[in-house]
Amino acid sequence: MTGSSGHSVLAVGVAELDGWVRARTAHYDASFVSSDPAFAHAHITLLAPWLAEPTRADLDVVARIATETPAFDTVLGRIETFPDGLIHLRADPDRPLRVLTRALTAAFPWCPPYGGEFGNVVPHLTLDRVADGITPDTVAADLAGVLPVRLRVDRIDLQWWENDNCHVRESWKLR
Template sequence: MWSEGHSVLVVGVPELDDYVRARTAHYDASFLADDPAFAHAHITLLGPWLSEPSPTDLDTVATILARTEPFEATLATVDTFPNGLIHLRPEPEDPFRALTAALAEAFPQCPPYAGTFPDPVPHLTLDRRAEGITPDSVARDLRHLLPVRTHVDRVDLQWWANHDCHVRESWKLGHRG
């Protein structure tokens, strides 16, 4: 599948990056990043976002993120959306929902998931249901890693395109500088 590319504001979950990177390689290795800062395992806050954000757009994101203090989250239970997407939901999810709401309000031209889901659920995508791939098989694969407790202290602006996945910008939560 060829992608012209899009940007996404995400929270990386490094504890699961090896697993998600392997699944990405299985489906389409052209989306593997050489950028060591790039988090294949992530929770999307807003995407697709602006392809070419202005300095003012970037400052707006920085201001929103400066108002949010770092927090802890746990990902423990493998679940599936009706469309077959196998995922983990963070607990608590309220800080993720609050960030998505603030970013979507600041950038109404960029509704979460292009407006496909009216109430987007914070999640970390693991795989898609297919022959031999079930929530149970994914849970077995991850049994030695779950639950994952992660410290959320930054948000990255990622660019996703074939052979060109990288971090464009990164902001620390609660950072007022």
Template sequence: MTQREPGNERGHEPGHAVLVVPVPELEPFVRGRWEHYDPAMVSTDPAFTHAHVTALAPYLTEPTPADLALLAEIAAGTEPFDYLLDDVAAFPDGIVHLRPEPAAPFAALTARLWEAFPQCPPYAGRFPHSVPHLTLDLVCAEVSIDSTRALLGDTVPVRCRADRLELHWYETGNCHVRHRWPLGGGGTEPLPVRQGMQVS
């Protein structure tokens, strides 16, 4: 999620690719924050889940068929797993987030992806010890950990299941899912086609 400062409207920016584990249980809340801060980034793709835990970002802009086959192999070799979202925290840069418990399966998935794609270090190497998380908001005069927890209400705690890996494309006015693979095997899942867009 990107937060705009009042009066600082952003022009068109280059798109980028991200590998994510979607979290549909938090979708209404997270989509609402995107609509509040950055409506141009809200997706019209019915397959797109704004709420997610990042598995690897940034990823390759134009992956080859071999790259996609390797992603399918990694997803097939990763069993689905359950986790709990309850711990609301903030990073030093102010990103308010939920930490999944246990975090180890997410970290292991990221490690496997990075090993397969060493040219794509997590967060471009900016955070050597990246922590699995689901972004909720950004600390500012009106936003704190306590206010976010209150806004979440009874949305958390919530038990979730990681059951697929998705390749998302982020671009102003064009956020969509490019590919998705079920964890534990099953090949590539078909995507619903968004009106006016050809899904690759």
């Protein structure tokens, strides 16, 4: 992860898992550990990369989408692994997260989720990556006392991710 020039992420923070994900982030690259208390290392990405320098009009569009979206509940409890080895938590239900991502993508079609790299974007919270000694089972054992997490999704954060400069730029409450 080193050498980043920075990128923005529209995300939903998950406070209950932030300490764990923050520790894993520090393990891989401490330059991505934020000193901003509003920054959620544990998050579900809605849209990334987003705009590096959004205009007031861009921010107003996100604000409008947020105010048109009712807050909702989901549960993070199912650990899965993508084909590339990324260990993650799935949200259930995930439909409200998909709807929110679709609304943001429709408003900013030049910013497809994950740069358009993946066809069917699955709302998820990244936990780790399969490696020696790291498996879905070891991650599940580490999180046994924490999962499942019942999450009230009530805001969108605009995060900036950059070496030694991770912070929240804006935040919008959902309706």
